[in-house]
Amino acid sequence: MKQYRYSYLLGASLLMAACQPGQPKEAQDMVHLITLAPGHFHAALVQKTATPGIDSIVHVYAPQGPELEAHLNLIKQYNERPTDPTHWKEEVYTGADWLEKLKSERKGSVVVLAGNNHDKTRYIDAAVQAGMHVLADKPMAITEADFTSLRKSFADAGAAKVLLYDIMTERSEITNILQKELLRDATVFGEMQPGTPEKPAIEIESIHHFYKMVSGKPLRRPTWFFDPSQQGDALVDVNTHLVDLTHWMLFDTTALDYTKDIQLNKAVKWKTPLTLAQFSTITGAETFPDFLQAYVKDSVAGIAANGTVDYTVKGFHVRLSALWNFEAPAGGGDTHFAIARGSRSNIVIRQGAEESWKPELFVEPIAADTAFAATLEAAVKRLATKYPGISVEARGKQFHIAIPQELKTGHEAHFAEVLQRYLGFLKAGAVPAWEVKNMIAKYYVTTAGQAMAKEITK
Known part of the structure; x- marks a missing residue:
């Protein structure tokens, strides 16, 4: 020893x-x-x-x-x-x-x-x-x-x-927090629409990249990260966050019973191709390991990294997609799109080139309403007592929620915030019962969704 x-x-x-x-x-x-x-x-x-x-x-x-x-x-x-x-x-x-x-x-x-x-x-x-x-x-x-x-x-x-x-960690991202706050304000959002399979009540797409920087340095990933039997594919990995955000936004502290409240409807998955040169850049390995050989053809590995699951939870239609590319576009990074559809407005997060690859929050009125701007302004002022510095500005037919930099703590800082939440549970002597029930429901969606997923070619 x-x-x-x-x-x-x-x-x-x-x-x-x-x-x-x-x-x-x-x-x-x-x-x-x-x-x-x-x-x-x-x-x-x-x-x-x-x-x-x-x-x-x-x-x-x-x-x-x-x-x-x-x-x-x-x-x-x-x-x-x-x-x-x-x-x-x-x-x-x-x-x-x-x-x-x-x-x-x-x-x-x-x-x-x-x-x-x-x-x-x-x-x-x-x-x-x-x-x-x-x-x-x-x-x-x-x-x-x-x-x-x-x-x-x-x-x-x-x-x-x-x-x-x-x-x-995604519950600590300020755009997700404010999306949830506005979703629960009936004067702005109205009522959550049940949605349809084609137009879900909640729709989220998250795109990640294998090659990225962490704490200021290129991230070196282990070779097993690319094996679905060791890392899991996108439907059971990144999708965990998306399911958690969905249930947290819709139901807050209401406990879910996965045996009664959730119905899985459809799931698909597809691969991301990685050349040996790309794989070596990410891992430092000179060859594909034996456990990946079944996925390699003509020196290109097909990585089980992408998936979409459609399901209903308490009658609300949900579509969640998690995807991986080799690396982000020049100057870009991971992206996140999330829309919650209400009777008065949609609350939307976009994180793409137009947003300089940073998550931004928007409110889209369903119909023209001259009073809507004032209603939203009043709602944001109420929220500003809890989240100082936020404001609203019109951008064409939609409204942008401006968030001060002090509230944008960033992904790496969110781990400390989760730790603080956990320390509170330790002090109280228990994880809240609704959290436990909803963790179980969350992992039912991800694992059962992965099991039913059909592989497609894109």
């Missing part, structure tokens, strides 16, 4: 506080993180900023390899940055029995999971059975078998008073 320890820039005072017997109650009450098998940069983003109430010593259990090194390098980068550096000390165990060691040592209270999704439900079960809380990156399940396992883990967690929760 081998064991490796890594220590990064922890101040002497913090180290002494962590090691001294008879610590004050404040130190004893701190949350102690464990990072389990980090294989995705989201594991590090949980630690990008220091969070009051979380101990600076983080225990890591993982196999030795490039994924662990990449994780530790990101933590090191956060510790060494000139502005607002963090002071994490990573205590890493890499012995062959690292999962058993996690369970037997129990050196932390919250297990953070972000990595290969093939084993994620098994890791969740291991942590829950050991009596540890879990904060997991999406997706928590990528197959129907995983969904069955996850349902059991939620039941076991509830019985043991263990908190199991997934990282839904």
Whole structure:
């Protein structure tokens, strides 16, 4: 058995506080993180900023390899940055029995999971059975078998008073927040329309790119990221966020019963071609690994990266699409389009070239109404007491909701906001019952949708 320890820039005072017997109650009450098998940069983003109430010593259990090194390098980068550096000390165990060691040592209270999704439900079960809380990156399940396992883990967690929760960063994006706020204002939105399969009540399309920058550097992805049996395809990966946003916007804190409230209607999926040169640029690998050979033809791999699911939830029609390209257009980035259709207006998010690749919020009146501008102005003024600085401006037949830069915290900062939400649950002693029910409903949509999806050619 081998064991490796890594220590990064922890101040002497913090180290002494962590090691001294008879610590004050404040130190004893701190949350102690464990990072389990980090294989995705989201594991590090949980630690990008220091969070009051979380101990600076983080225990890591993982196999030795490039994924662990990449994780530790990101933590090191956060510790060494000139502005607002963090002071994490990573205590890493890499012995062959690292999962058993996690369970037997129990050196932390919250297990953070972000990595290969093939084993994620098994890791969740291991942590829950050991009596540890879990904060997991999406997706928590990528197959129907995983969904069955996850349902059991939620039941076991509830019985043991263990908190199991997934990282839904998109709820912290200000355009999504304001879209939800306006959707719930009847003076502006009217009533949510049930929609049709051709014109759904909620329609969202999210486009991502394999080659991208994270924390100022090119992101190196592991080769397994492109294997649907390890990462999952778009219908069970990115689509997790889209389902979560849909249910959160429509029903807020109302619990959903997936056995009664949801009806899956149609799902399709298709591949994104990647040349070997493109694959090498993203992963650093010189050849396609054996597990991808079944998807390779003429030195081009077909990556199961795109999908659309159509379903109804409590009678509302929904269409969600998640897509991946190799890289964004010059000067561009990931894009997001979301429309909620009401009787008085549509509330729309666009993030394309015309928006300089930044998400922007628009209100589109259904019919000409000279009083609508004043009504919307009044609604935005009410919201401005909660979200200072927002305003409205006419743009032709639609209205743009101007959002100040201070409210646009960005994707990487959203991880700290999710962590704060989770800490609130820890303090309360439970994840709200509606959150648990709706996580189960969400993973039903994604995994059952993936199982029924028909492959098409585009």
